[in-house]
Amino acid sequence: KGSFGKVCIVQKNDTKKMYAMKYMNKQKCVERNEVRNVFKELQIMQGLEHPFLVNLWYSFQDEEDMFMVVDLLLGGDLRYHLQQNVRFQEDTVKLFICELAMALDYLQSQRIIHRDMKPDNILLDEHGHVHITDFNIAAMLHGEMRLTTVAGTKPYMAPEMFDSRREAGYSFAVDWWSLGVTAYELLRGRRPYHIRSSTSSKEITHMFETAIVTYPSAWSQEMVSLLKKLLEPNPDQRFSHLSDVQNFPYMNDMNWDAVLQKRLIPGFIPNKGRLNCDPTFELEEMI
Known part of the structure; x- marks a missing residue:
């Protein structure tokens, strides 16, 4: 369960297919001024379907609650695995980048910034x-x-989001920056810049201008340049299209149809027998 919602596993009677169902108390949504957000999230998700998204299949409501039925994913989130000190191998992260790039490309085609x-x-x-x-917040x-x-x-926020001359605004490229930060963190166990949620925008801007990102010598040159x-x-100048990634020499050996069809085997397989989350924390924090 989360701040004003809970998640449970459900099964559809006719197909026997399993889903995750997220349900939120409507009164609490109103009290927390979240109604617009929830409806916007629903509206965005209703128009989306892709192999590398958590897809929404059904939504409905009763007097008390709103319900969202989504893909059931039992492998845990990547934060959980980082906290378990999993070090992801380069090949695994390379495949993650491909899969996530395909998802971001699809979102872009639907005019969505995550x-x-x-x-x-x-x-x-x-x-x-x-x-x-x-x-x-998409x-x-x-x-x-x-x-x-x-x-x-x-x-995970891109430099252009902190630009004090923000008249220029920002666009889809911010998600690709976040992908870069995430990939770096999966490989190294820490992020490329030492930014916390409490770090001021001014400090962050200064950091982007002065800090030098270091790349361990054990990483391949190709991964570093990507x-x-x-x-x-x-x-x-940032890579912000699927074609940028696909045309990069490091990706020459990738069969992109196989990526999309999930025919490539990831190097990290979550534990089957265990709940891939910390039950005390996660089930509280799910939404």
């Missing part, structure tokens, strides 16, 4: 494939519009 890409919001299925969840972009509101989790393309401070 704005909160981070290990906490990436869930694994039992085979170890990644799925993006939590569209709570935004829809119309035409050439750009966003100016600051939203997200500071350690991460540098994702962690490019200038959004116009």
Whole structure:
């Protein structure tokens, strides 16, 4: 259960298929001023379906609660596995980058910026494939519009979101920066910049201008150069399309149809026999 909602596992009677069902108390939604957010999240999710997202299948309500029925993913989120001190091998992270790039490319085609890409919001299925969840602060972009509101989790937010000359705004490239930070963290167990949620915007801007990101010598040159393309401070030069990743020499050996069909076996398979979350904390914090 979470702040004003709970998650349970449900089964659809006719197909016997299992799902996760998230339910939220309507009164609490109103009290917390969350109604608009919840409806926006629903509206965005209703239009989406992709192998590397947590997809919404049904939504309904009764007098007390609103219900969302989504893909059931039992492999735990990537934050949990980082906390368990899993060090992800380079090949595993390479496949994660491919899968997540396909998801981001799909979101872009639907004009959606996620704005909160981070290990906490990436869930694994039992085979170890990644799925993006939590569209709570996602935004829809119309035409050439750009966003100016600051939203997200500071350690994963792109430099252009902190720009004091924000008239320029930001666009889809912010999610690709977050992908870079996430990939680096999965490989290293810590992030490329020492930014906390409490770090001020001014300090963060200064850090982006002065800090030098270090890459362990054990990492392949190809992985390092890909991460540098994702962690490019200038959004116009940053990799921010699937084609950028697909055409990168490091990805020459990738069969992209096989990636999309989940035919490639991830190097990390979550534990089958165990609950892949900390029951005391996680089931409280799920939503």
